Amino acid sequence: SLSEKNKAAVKALWSKIGKSSDAIGNDALSRMIVVYPQTKTYFSHWPEVTPGSPHIKAHGKKVMGGIALAVTKIDDLKTGLSELSEQHAYKLRVDPANFKTLNHCILVVISTMFPKEFTPEAHVSLDKFLSGVALALADRYR
Amino acid sequence: MPENSVSADLQTESDKMVEWTDFERNTIQDIFSRIEYDVVGPAALARCLVVYPWTQRYFGGFGNLYNAAAIKGNPMVSKHGTTILNGLERAVKNMDDITNTYAELSVLHSEKLHVDPDNFKLLADCLTIVVAAQLGNEFTGEVQAAFQKFLAVVVSALGRQYR
Numbered sequence: 001s002l003s004e005k006n007k008a009a010v011k012a013l014w015s016k017i018g019k020s021s022d023a024i025g026n027d028a029l030s031r032m033i034v035v036y037p038q039t040k041t042y043f044s045h046w047p048e049v050t051p052g053s054p055h056i057k058a059h060g061k062k063v064m065g066g067i068a069l070a071v072t073k074i075d076d077l078k079t080g081l082s083e084l085s086e087q088h089a090y091k092l093r094v095d096p097a098n099f100k101t102l103n104h105c106i107l108v109v110i111s112t113m114f115p116k117e118f119t120p121e122a123h124v125s126l127d128k129f130l131s132g133v134a135l136a137l138a139d140r141y142r
Numbered sequence: 143m144p145e146n147s148v149s150a151d152l153q154t155e156s157d158k159m160v161e162w163t164d165f166e167r168n169t170i171q172d173i174f175s176r177i178e179y180d181v182v183g184p185a186a187l188a189r190c191l192v193v194y195p196w197t198q199r200y201f202g203g204f205g206n207l208y209n210a211a212a213i214k215g216n217p218m219v220s221k222h223g224t225t226i227l228n229g230l231e232r233a234v235k236n237m238d239d240i241t242n243t244y245a246e247l248s249v250l251h252s253e254k255l256h257v258d259p260d261n262f263k264l265l266a267d268c269l270t271i272v273v274a275a276q277l278g279n280e281f282t283g284e285v286q287a288a289f290q291k292f293l294a295v296v297v298s299a300l301g302r303q304y305r
Contacts (some may be wrong), residue, residue: 034283035290051283104267108274108286115275120192121210123271127193 002128009125014071016117021068024113025060026052028105036101042094049081058134061104070133077136085140096141099134106130160295162237169288174234177276183223186269188214194264200257227266233296239300248303259301266293 003009017024030051033040043059045050051057066084073080073132088094107127111118161168191198192210201207204218213219217255228246236243251257270290274281 009262031283031286035287089185103224107271108281109263111274115278118275119210120189120214123189124193 021064025064177226183227187223
């Protein structure tokens with residue numbers, strides 16, 4: 001579980017990178033569909049599923065909005081993200097393995113954009129946090 | 143055992159060759175010609191020991207791994223990080239025969255070092271993150287895909303001789 005030190009590290013990192021969240025979301029999703037082509041299956045309802053497309057940009061913004069929300073609910077992710085969990089469980093039905101996949105892409109993007117800030121200490125806290133988010137999102141699945 | 147890594151799982155059978163596109167070959171050669179082994183190796187290993195602390199179980203003889211600062215400053219960690227990168231270079235130089243190139247190393251990691259092969263994926267993920275930091279926006283999705291494919295083949299070859 002997230003220690004107070006982890007939570008502080010996540011909030012500190014977010015204060016530096018949060019304003020770039022649209023760009024992060026776009027890059028992370030664009031990267032994900034290239035590195036893990038099987039993830040494109042979730043977007044078959046879009047006219048095109050290509051890096052940097054308007055759909056990807058908009059969706060990246062939406063996803064990072066969820067992450068931003070999670071930062072504010074860091075003390076109780078399960079409760080804080082319960083609505084999003086219901087949405088993912090009943091409507092979107094994304095296999096939870098993909099949360100880990102996208103989390104990895106988010107970490108890679110942050111590493112490329114903020115190499116100095118993304119120290120090993122920041123990395124472990126953010127990885128724990130994103131894992132917690134993934135767990136909370138999957139909470140209502142079954 | 144919960145999966146901790148997202149490096150692509152690649153199954154290599156003894157009679158199935160890994161096929162590399164020109165882009166993938168060039169990308170791997172380019173990355174390894176640009177990175178400094180004694181910077182990237184130590185950084186990746188240190189990051190692995192911090193982010194996935196249970197990996198420290200294999201480094202009991204390395205002295206002080208008490209916190210991130212100690213890990214980063216530990217000379218044995220640095221030395222071993224460089225060793226790992228030099229080991230990876232052998233795969234870079236033998237991309238069409240990584241499985242055989244690593245047969246001995248695989249036996250070593252299994253029989254002598256007793257490393258759970260899942261740990262290779264954890265280190266591979268940390269290496270990806272460190273190389274991403276080095277290359278910045280040159281570490282595009284396509285480059286990442288090639289790099290992760292290469293590491294997946296390496297990881298598979300290292301796990302091959304376990305029994």
